Amino acid sequence: MNKRTTLKTSCAALLLALGAGSTWAQTQLKWAHVYEIGESYHKQALWAAEEIKKRSNGKYLIEVFPASTLGKETEINQGLTLGTVDIIYTGVAFAGRTYPPISIAAAPFMFRDFAHWQAFRNGPIFKELAAAYDEKSGGHHVVGCTYYGLRHMTANKPILKPEDMKGMKLRVPDAPLFTMFPKAVGANPTPIAFAEVYLALQNGTVDGQENPLPTIEAKKFYEVQKHIMLTGHITESLLTIVGSSTWAKLPEADKKLFSDVLWEASTRATADIVEAENRLVADFQKRGVSVLKVDRGPFIAAVQKSLTSPDAPWPKALYDRVQAIK
Numbered sequence: 396m397n398k399r400t401t402l403k404t405s406c407a408a409l410l411l412a413l414g415a416g417s418t419w420a421q422t423q424l425k426w427a428h429v430y431e432i433g434e435s436y437h438k439q440a441l442w443a444a445e446e447i448k449k450r451s452n453g454k455y456l457i458e459v460f461p462a463s464t465l466g467k468e469t470e471i472n473q474g475l476t477l478g479t480v481d482i483i484y485t486g487v488a489f490a491g492r493t494y495p496p497i498s499i500a501a502a503p504f505m506f507r508d509f510a511h512w513q514a515f516r517n518g519p520i521f522k523e524l525a526a527a528y529d530e531k532s533g534g535h536h537v538v539g540c541t542y543y544g545l546r547h548m549t550a551n552k553p554i555l556k557p558e559d560m561k562g563m564k565l566r567v568p569d570a571p572l573f574t575m576f577p578k579a580v581g582a583n584p585t586p587i588a589f590a591e592v593y594l595a596l597q598n599g600t601v602d603g604q605e606n607p608l609p610t611i612e613a614k615k616f617y618e619v620q621k622h623i624m625l626t627g628h629i630t631e632s633l634l635t636i637v638g639s640s641t642w643a644k645l646p647e648a649d650k651k652l653f654s655d656v657l658w659e660a661s662t663r664a665t666a667d668i669v670e671a672e673n674r675l676v677a678d679f680q681k682r683g684v685s686v687l688k689v690d691r692g693p694f695i696a697a698v699q700k701s702l703t704s705p706d707a708p709w710p711k712a713l714y715d716r717v718q719a720i721k
Contacts, residue, residue, distance in 0.1 A: 424457045424641065427465040427474060428484040429589045431613045435667035436484055436541065436633065437461045443660035450652055457482070467588040469569055475535050475638035482641070482657075484633045486543070488570035494531040495708035497524040499717060502709075503576040503698045504691075506630040506717075509542070509669065514720050516540045516632070520713075525634075536642040538654050539635030539661030542668050544607025545627040549620035551602070555689050557581065557697045566592055566604040572708060576628050579698040589614075596620060607631060608675040609668055622685045625676075626694060635661055 426444065430436045437459065444457035465471060465480055472489055474480035491498025499505060500521070506512040515521055525537035548554055550563070557580040567573035569586040577584040585601050595601050596619040604616060605628070611617055635657050645653065679686050703711050 421453065422455050424455060424481040425465065425479075426457050426459045426482040427471040427480040428459075428461055429463045429468050429471070430461060430484065432461050434609065434613045435664045435671070439541075439660040439664040439667070440484070442663065443656050446656045446660075447652060450656065451649065455649075463588070463590040467569075467590065469588075475636060476533070478638065478640045480638065482635065482637050484541070484635055486568060486570065487632050487634055488568065488572040490528055490537075490634055490636070491572055491708055492570060493535075494524070494528040496710070496713055497528050498570075498572045499524075499709040499713060500632050501572055501629055502702055502707075503579070503628050504695045505702070509630070511720060512542065512630045512632070515717060516542075518720065520716055520720070532639065534639030534642060536637045536639070537634050538637055538657040539633075540658075541633040541635070541661040542665040543631035543633050544609055544668050544672055545625075546605045546607055546629040546631050547611070548605045548624045548626050548628075549596075549603050549611060549616055549622065550624070551621045553622055553685075553687055554603070554624045554626070555687065557693050563603060564601045566595060566601040575701050576698055579701050580694065592616065593619060605629075607668070607672065608679070609671040612671075612675060612678075617679060617682070617684045622687055623679060624687050624689055626689055627691060628694060628698075633661075 426440055428436060428440065440459045444459055447455050447457060466474060468485060468489055471480055471483045472485055472492070475483060486501060488498045488501040491501070500515065506515065521540065529536050548565070552559070554560060554563075560577065560580045560582040563577075563582040564585050565577045565582045566587045567577065567584045569588060573586075574584040587595050587601065592604055593614060593616060596604060596616060603620065605626070606614070606616065608623070611623065617623065637653060637657075642650070676686050701707065703714055707714070
């Protein structure tokens with residue numbers, strides 16, 4: 396081997412070592428969720444990933460995996476504990492499997508309106524629940540709370556009163572709290588993974604489903620359901636959670652960076668969902684979709700006992716505190 400060849404080989408080895416060292420200095424993280432790429436949750440996750448990369452000078456590279464590509468919602472929650480994912484979006488009802496009281500934020504008719512929900516999100520009760528979830532989960536850390544929207548029902552027949560739901564097979568997410576409302580009105584709650592709902596509606600496996608208007612649009616449920624009923628029976632939230640093993644490794648300054656950016660992302664997504672809800676009733680009607688207003692009073696009355704029952708996942712004192720929020 397001549398000197399020129401030896402020099403080239405040495406230089407190549409040095410560059411490779413420097414490149415590898417640069418890669419080792421970076422932390423690559425996985426953010427998993429079950430929503431479509433066109434939805435605000437995904438768009439704001441991408442914004443947050445880029446913002447964290449920028450503010451950390453490239454130290455953290457977050458790849459976002461949408462549309463259940465890393466698993467259904469139950470699986471990505473498990474992934475936090477297994478360390479196979481670092482960050483997730485998840486509904487509060489799913490977090491309630493670990494710490495039941497936090498699921499109060501997904502209880503039927505818990506919030507009077509958006510302002511009531513927002514006061515809860517930004518107030519001390521939510522912070523207490525998030526801290527208790529952190530402790531109960533072994534360190535999974537809540538860093539964002541996004542308004543998911545008012546959950547409304549869809550079906551191929553009009554649903555105008557609780558009696559219209561008797562015996563109805565209603566698709567619900569695979570978390571126990573979501574059975575409360577359908578059971579209270581005599582329907583049959585049928586847990587089906589989010590990615591499988593469209594086909595289940597199309598095939599008649601279930602008679603209907605319930606989700607906010609932006610989700611009904613994004614998942615195109617209106618293509619296989621004739622009617623949207625504005626029941627507004629749940630004011631839904633999504634939590635942004637960083638897994639315990641990932642959170643524990645972050646220096647304090649970086650914990651603040653993640654907390655600030657991910658909370659801001661959830662605020663940005665919340666504004667997007669509010670805007671979408673405000674326009675979508677008219678948009679659906681222009682497309683010829685039947686959008687029906689209902690008297691929510693009888694639905695509220697049907698579920699009221701369940702909210703303060705000894706079997707509820709939260710103590711009555713917590714229910715009273717949430718109701719007292721102004």
